[in-house]
Amino acid sequence: xxxxxxxxxxxxxxxxxxxxxxxxxxxxxxxxxxxxxxxxxxxxxxxxxxxxxxxxxxxxxxxxxxxxxxxxxxxxxxxxxxxxxxxxxxxxxxxxxxxxxxxxxxxxxxxxxxxxxxxxxxxxxxxxxxxxxxxxxxxxxxxxxxxxxxxxxxxxxxxxxxxxxxxxxxxxxxxxxxxxxxxxxxxxxxxxxxxxxxxxxxxxxxxxxxxxxxxxxxxxxxxxxxxxx
Amino acid sequence: xxxxxxxxxxxxxxxxxxxxxxxxxxxxxxxxxxxxxxxxxxxxxxxxxxxxxxxxxxxxxxxxxxxxxxxxxxxxxxxxxxxxxxxxxxxxxxxxxxxxxxxxxxxxxxxxxxxxxxxxxxxxxxxxxxxxxxxxxxxxxxxxxxxxxxxxxxxxxxxxxxxxxxxxxxxxxxxxxxxxxxxxxxxxxxxxxxxxxxxxxxxxxxxxxxxxxxxxxxxxxxxxxxxxxxxxxx
Numbered sequence: 001x002x003x004x005x006x007x008x009x010x011x012x013x014x015x016x017x018x019x020x021x022x023x024x025x026x027x028x029x030x031x032x033x034x035x036x037x038x039x040x041x042x043x044x045x046x047x048x049x050x051x052x053x054x055x056x057x058x059x060x061x062x063x064x065x066x067x068x069x070x071x072x073x074x075x076x077x078x079x080x081x082x083x084x085x086x087x088x089x090x091x092x093x094x095x096x097x098x099x100x101x102x103x104x105x106x107x108x109x110x111x112x113x114x115x116x117x118x119x120x121x122x123x124x125x126x127x128x129x130x131x132x133x134x135x136x137x138x139x140x141x142x143x144x145x146x147x148x149x150x151x152x153x154x155x156x157x158x159x160x161x162x163x164x165x166x167x168x169x170x171x172x173x174x175x176x177x178x179x180x181x182x183x184x185x186x187x188x189x190x191x192x193x194x195x196x197x198x199x200x201x202x203x204x205x206x207x208x209x210x211x212x213x214x215x216x217x218x219x220x221x222x223x224x225x226x227x228x229x
Numbered sequence: 230x231x232x233x234x235x236x237x238x239x240x241x242x243x244x245x246x247x248x249x250x251x252x253x254x255x256x257x258x259x260x261x262x263x264x265x266x267x268x269x270x271x272x273x274x275x276x277x278x279x280x281x282x283x284x285x286x287x288x289x290x291x292x293x294x295x296x297x298x299x300x301x302x303x304x305x306x307x308x309x310x311x312x313x314x315x316x317x318x319x320x321x322x323x324x325x326x327x328x329x330x331x332x333x334x335x336x337x338x339x340x341x342x343x344x345x346x347x348x349x350x351x352x353x354x355x356x357x358x359x360x361x362x363x364x365x366x367x368x369x370x371x372x373x374x375x376x377x378x379x380x381x382x383x384x385x386x387x388x389x390x391x392x393x394x395x396x397x398x399x400x401x402x403x404x405x406x407x408x409x410x411x412x413x414x415x416x417x418x419x420x421x422x423x424x425x426x427x428x429x430x431x432x433x434x435x436x437x438x439x440x441x442x443x444x445x446x447x448x449x450x451x452x453x454x455x456x457x458x459x460x461x462x463x
Contacts, residue, residue, distance in 0.1 A: 064403035066414060076428065203294060
């Protein structure tokens with residue numbers, strides 16, 4: 001073990017953390033939007049919408065993320081129409097391709113989590129809201145969604161951790177986030193163990209923080225479950 | 230364009246098919262290795278030894294908290310170094326190279342094992358303790374209880390969870406393509422590069438993976454139904 005090299009590489013690797021965090025937060029942010037729309041469409045009762053969203057979820061949960069990233073980064077550029085479209089300046093950048101792939105991937109998984117949570121809201125509560133004269137939208141906003149969000153938190157916490165780990169795949173399309181930079185440093189210093197252990201420790205720290213954050217949010221959202229003082 | 234996927238001299242059909250076979254081989258081997266690691270991990274977590282508890286806890290926390298790609302890179306770049314260091318202790322100084330298949334199976338098996346550990350631990354704990362007591366009262370030895378009561382019951386409880394681990398393992402094997410092992414992803418990558426038809430080949434790869442995951446979903450459903458055939462349902 002070359003401790004000195006580890007110590008010297010730490011600031012460099014930490015310098016790649018903002019990029020990893022950017023990928024994760026962007027994917028989670030846009031992914032939440034995609035998941036919300038997908039879950040609602042899947043429960044909408046419209047046959048066409050249900051089939052389309054089910055197909056989207058099936059494809060993105062059934063294939064490896066690496067395929068999705070390569071398909072978007074290398075695959076889309078093959079078409080003249082894509083290269084001529086206004087989207088090309090974005091789809092040409094590995095950054096946006098990675099964010100797009102991660103977003104669609106987490107969107108598919110999260111929509112299933114959200115759908116399960118919405119379905120788990122007790123029917124009695126919805127009936128009670130209806131009896132109070134609430135409209136469908138109001139019932140959803142005031143009763144179903146808050147209960148569902150509390151319900152889905154533990155599963156969503158796992159999804160956040162999966163996204164932190166998944167962001168490392170962006171290194172396969174030339175992005176220098178933590179994993180990509182670690183590989184670059186190794187190709188210069190040949191210190192395989194030192195650098196990968198360091199990178200692994202940074203990921204562990206990020207995931208530990210994500211897990212704590214979810215635990216705290218859960219605690220905040222369930223005051224009625226806490227022991228009364 | 231579709232003739233590129235054919236089995237002729239200009240087609241990539243044959244290579245894609247052997248890539249599919251390689252993916253299945255790696256997945257099955259890693260999953261099996263993972264179950265071995267998982268059983269050992271679960272036994273360690275359930276034992277009363279603090280040291281074993283600690284080791285198993287460290288194993289699952291680290292492997293599940295670190296990106297899969299990092300684990301694969303670590304074994305790919307560091308694997309032969311590790312083996313040579315161990316061989317050096319026994320007095321062998323030659324160069325040892327490990328093939329990509331073994332590295333892939335070892336790394337994905339390691340990852341799969343961490344997830345299996347939790348699944349198997351949960352399943353063992355959900356076997357009612359009364360059954361163990363009853364077996365003991367019948368005078369069964371520890372080994373016999375394990376073989377006749379604990380393992381069959383654990384398998385049944387663990388099956389849904391192991392199905393999920395299998396799907397994860399299957400998808401993780403795509404990452405081994407970074408070590409140039411000729412599985413689906415690698416073949417698709419090479420074909421995409423040499424024909425300049427990336428969309429076609431990555432879509433084909435996606436379809437092949439979908440096929441594998443769909444078939445395994447059905448297979449695990451069947452297995453669950455079979456494993457639960459003796460259970461009364463309300």
